[in-house]
Amino acid sequence: MSETPREMNIIGKRFWFFLISGAVILAGIIALIAFGLKPGIEFKSGTEVTISFSENATATKEKVTGALEELGYASGSFIVRAAGADYILDLPELNDAGKAALLSALAKVGDFKDGGFYTVSPLAAGQTVRNASIAVLVSAVVILLYLAWAFRRMPNPIRWGTCAIASLLHDVLVVIGVFAILSGIFGWQVDLMFVAAVLTVAGYSVNDTIVIYDRIREGVRRNPGAAFESVVNRSLVETMSRTLVTGLGTLFVLIALAIIVGGPIQNLVVVLLVGIVTGTYSSIGTAASLLVVWERGEWGRFIRRKASA
């Protein structure tokens, strides 16, 4: 290759990137099939009960939460909210035995009067996840069309949009797969925060990819005779410092969130963390490599390499 000796050869390692991505996504898919994604309390019908402790009971939210956890409820599978002096408990749907067990567990916290058990419909419509997914997919099509237009002066403009969307799906798949693994190990559930986090990751991914594609576009224009592969590699090296600075800057925000808010938004922070790392990795490792592979028509070769690896 014609680059100066100091230039990193990123594109040359493209098959390794694909291998790593493939392995992570495969692991995620296996976890998805094995554990599935468990819908959180927000998405299911549940039982709601209002508890009024008598005045001399020294109940606190922590004690109520503790009693529930002692009873075997996983953290995150129920919600306790203070409402004036009372507590509103949102729980998975309870049968009579479950109700009795709950009442005796709460009796240890203090004397109370319960406002009756009610079945409540889900907090968020069950279609929230489906609807958010449709929204992301439709906007992906629009992104594809816009990029095909923005790169219309390049040969094969539709490829750029397609590869950017492939990279977006890659990032979302990795995030969902990692979440499935975590939900298998720690019992994490899909809540509204998770949906918001995945939307954010999708946005970050597209932004990161476009910046690199923009640089490649400029490189192709300026070096009409150069091999596509080396133009892409040079663009990656030139934008590397920006990619890392932006990724690092975003990590600061997450670290601050994790340190100060912590607990209640651990899902959000972890999903975003995985998403930012994946987004940064994929825009360097796979998004640009996909363009090169397509340009050189290497799909067959890649499959053979993988088979022999």
Place this chain on the structure above:
Amino acid sequence: MSRYTWYFLAVAVVLVLSLLILFPMDKGTLLGRPIKLGLDLQGGTRIVYKADLSSIPDSQKGKALDGAIAVLQNRINPLGVSEPNIRKLGADQILVEVPGKTLTDAEKDNLARVALLEFGEQVTDNGTYKWQDALGKWKPATGVVDNQTLELTSAYFQDNTYVTTGNLGQVLLIFNWDTIGSQLSEQITTRLYNASNAPLGIFEGDQPLVGEDGRPIAPSVQGIISDRGQIEGLSATEASRLSSQLNAGRLPIPLSRTSDERTVEPWLGAGFVTKSVRAGALAIAMTMLFLIVYYRISGLMASFALAYYAILTLAIFKVLTVTLSLSAIGGFILSVGMAIDANVLIFERMKEEMWAGRTVGAAIETGFSRAWTAIWDSHVTTLLSGLIIYWLGSSSFVASDIAKGFAVTLMIGVAVSLFSAITVTRTFLRPFVNTSFAANPSFFAPWQRKTNV
């Protein structure tokens, strides 16, 4: 004045305006309304309504409750961004939680109004009647459509009623009949018109609709009405209440308030907002420190530009009364990230230009114009996907408050970022070009002499 002086003036005017709108944050200001937080962040008011399902067959009860929930949703959330929780509670109750603690008693009652206007004609003989008021006894006005006797009600209104003022300054509630309604109205008004301009009574529930003067509204029919009508005499507030409720839909079942009303803490626990604000401050401080250490003067100016960006974006949130929920904050964080990225893109380009031997002044201009295509394409793409997500989230097909909340703040943030990246940072940087700082590029970017060019 030069073009740059104009830039500078525009940036300054926008800043002053934004500051006037933004502070104090929890109060209404010039053009702005208080920053609103969603249920998940600040908690709110919880009201339990009991539905009267006595007239509904068993198999239809669930459906009737769902219908009532859909109407409540429309009434509380016409813009679809305040993310209320409305859920079925037990077999015949509806649980409503709205962000904030400012719902008045009248508003709680209004939420539960059926919003069905019924039209009546006077009972002259001693026949059966449904309503009785100062003007006499009334029975439902009926007509015959497709061999069925139907009562004339606002169920046959199209959902485009509006309030306007007539020639004499009187308040008018304008409505249009749908196809069945216009046939009924034509039959009934013809009959009343021919009966020497007999009056047409209007009732809501078991009460006559009362005008601003306290008297029942019952106009004598002066002509045949088939497509479009108006109700005259209401007070302005009552007219707009009725209009918005009529448009939001009629409750299929009567609801009444129960004693179960309380304020509840946020889903994410009390103190979440305070912690998040602290986290935000720490994150901003770390980001700025990083930018300043890495990009020196450019980083310092970018820090000012980011502060400017945040002030302007939050001011717009206040003007548009965006409700900040967790998903909305997700959209905002993403847009902040993109705003930071835009600055980084520019500085990296400046760095390359300076490494290639350009002066600071030339590097600033070239850096901006080179980075522009990337900033434009990434921002436009994000704006487009925000639009799609918002549009889909508002459609009945894929309705999703969470997606909408996310898209609204994302779109606003990205639009502001597009403006601030290119005008604000540049405006802040340009004054340095003619100072002695400019002699040394290392004040403006990480400096490394390129050895192998």
